[in-house]
Amino acid sequence: MTRPLRVAIVGAGPAGVYAADTLTKSETPVDIDLLDRMPAPYGLIRYGVAPDHPRIKGIVSALRRVMDKPEIRFLGNVDYGVDIKLDDLRHHYDAVIFATGADRDRPLDIPGIDLPHSYGAAEFVYWYDGYPEAPRDWTLDGEQVAVIGAGNVALDVARVLAKQADDLLSTEIPDNVHRGLKNSRVTDVHLFARRGPAQARFTPLELRELDHQDDVEIIVHPEGFELDRASEEAIRTNNQVKTIVKTLQDWALRDPKHDTARRLHLHFLRAPVAVLGDERVEGLKVEVMELTGDGTVRGTGEYETYPVQQVYRAVGYLSSPLADVPFDHATGTVPNDGGRVLDLDGEPIRGVYTTGWIKRGPVGLIGHTKGDALETITHLLADREALPRAEQPERDSVLRLLDERGVAYTTWEGWGRLDAHEKAQGEARGRERIKVVPREEMVRISRAES
Template identity: 65%
Template sequence: MAIVGAGPAGIYAADSLLKSDADVSIDLIERMPAPFGLIRYGVAPDHPRIKGIVTALHKVLDRPGVRLLGNIDYGTDLKLDDLREFYDAVIFSTGASADRPLDIPGIDLDGSYGAADFVSWYDGHPDVPRTWPLNATSVAVLGVGNVALDVARILAKTADELLTTEIPHNVHQGLKASPVTDVHVFGRRGPAQAKFTPMELRELDHSPNVEVIVQPEDIEFDEGSIAAIRGSKQVDMVVKTLQEWAIRDHGTRPKRLHLHFFHSPTEVLGEDGKVAGLRTERTELTGDGNVRGTGEFHDWDVRAVYRAVGYLSSHLPEIPFDHLSGTVPHQAGRVLDLDENQLPGVYVTGWIKRGPVGLIGHTKGDAAETVTSLLADADTLRAPTQGHPDAILSFLAERGVPFTTWDGWGRLDAHERALGEPHGRERIKVVDRHEMVRVSRLNG
């Protein structure tokens, strides 16, 4: 069978299948030349603990019965009918990599960016430009999730602080030239409704160059907030940290990262087609943890705006898609067509199944549910017309697709580690797709 997408969701699905009693062989088909998806291209480089998840994923890909086929674009190099010709079932686990839109005036001005695009740049994604326009001294980040904090932290830190990570050379040079001194993070609701985790929050204060500032007037709770604090240890830890920061004296670190609550963005202000500020409306709690506008507006002197209001999955060719939720319609992982009938042999897991919420580990439950459905359908699956394992390899070769393999990842991994070694770094990530493919296929 095939799994399209070799990020955590796809690899967890493969692991779940391998642990079942089924006699199964799995091809993980990945658009990038390298595996690991979100871990490689969606997690900030200064998060080595999260990137440590790669160790567990690596063990799955190392097992017999699993094969990685990278640098293959579903919809271009392979279509659904092609997959059905070579596999009796396919699971789509392509994740979410686009930015959810924010419909306020001025959001399309020059200097207004989506967080996902910025994350792709600083993570060295091969399909985005090598440069990023870092020319503002004061910037705004909209959203209070973990991605918003990642974006804010990368913007606020000095570039040299990141030299212990796998950050690519072009990203280091871009950040080194950045003039930013102040990063403002805005949340529409209060501290008890913030979506970031305690670890992500505390990491903001670890930099010797960044002063984290919380205004005392933003520490406010209603009955709904108090219930949330009492009902969740995680919320309680977040709130206590923010309270501590709100009452402490400000230091003299050269960069400042401001966390603002009860500010709802209403307009990105412009001048000559470029971002010239941000307007927010002050909000107030309504008793149940929600907020309403007060009619009091604030204009902030920022010259760049990053929206981190959520990721969105992309529509896959020939696969039904709910554009409102940004997910594939399904029933326990079984993909449903427009008439809500099961699409035979087609399944879905991960963020494209349930939306981009929760932590990476939460995709394990998605995978288990989908695999349970697939195994229950095993007797009804249509056998592929070309079931030999080498058939798909011949097909790709005939089409001139320069696919990469698990052995190829081993070569690229060793190459990146060798690049980092002279500098005392674990690795330096290769950014150029052609170079990734060249190294992966060398003597392969």
């Protein structure tokens, strides 16, 4: 092939950017378009990470360096399956990589879970991160709220619910979110974990951030704070588990403050069995669990009820199906063999690949998607001589297609304009940035339209 290998990557979050970076570092000349349905890049970093995570947000600097490479072009506000389809992409590119992540809440099948004021974590995260398609308003009219889950997302949700709104003014929090949190009546946030402290899935950094909040007391309830043989072994052999358990033990043993405006309660070995209420959430019923010795748990038949007025379930994310691409609804992933997308007969579809959470499921940290990208790109490059050749590989041809369809796509240069606008908005009010939320405003600023 005398021209560069033309590759479309659908999804401009960390997984897609890491895939692009890996491609550019290969010996094969490449020309890459990163397409995203949002007008701005960075995916999970912009719309899935709590605004008070400056260290995680720092990943943006690394992603920006990748996207500055001349081989990579960003095309935002392009909705795959609506604005452009797989046949279109295969017409303009030699290979297509899907890196669309996981954007939906995993369901929790218990009675009452669909009552008003019972939410999935993603709904709340999208609101406080200013996702364009999320509601602008969020009612926090209950004093007692429950968060179900023992992962980093559960901690994020619990921390934001307990946080004082003004403590977030140093972040890029949108104005409507600040107003919503400022009007919050929440006094107590209860986080419920089905298993014990040694089986929690959050990281030490995320856990310790709970205690970096003014006027919030962390209460570790001793009931359920149990360790079995498997827990002791995990503490002995895994430094992360050791740190988590030690942090929780220290919190459990320290003197109570008694004078804080809000409290964040951590309950272990408590499994939700029903959300209670008639017209809206009025309580949460949990079963007391016990460790079995091997790190698993079983129910005791004892139950407790907590009078909460809202419930947030953070029990995992699921990916959304993609038009014209096989999808395994049980696992929430695109069937693949090392990143090669498989058809219904289990055979690789030539020129179609996947990476990130839609490839392997929403587990692991952001950095883990680098390994996914390396595996996928290794296979793509091994296949390069057998890839179907694009009929119209010229760079401008896909732009003409989008123009013909009336798609108001945004670019990397446009992101620079939006980025500068958000920073200027923040600077005018003594803040680092204020995020623009409405899609149409993001597009207008990015495209320098009046």
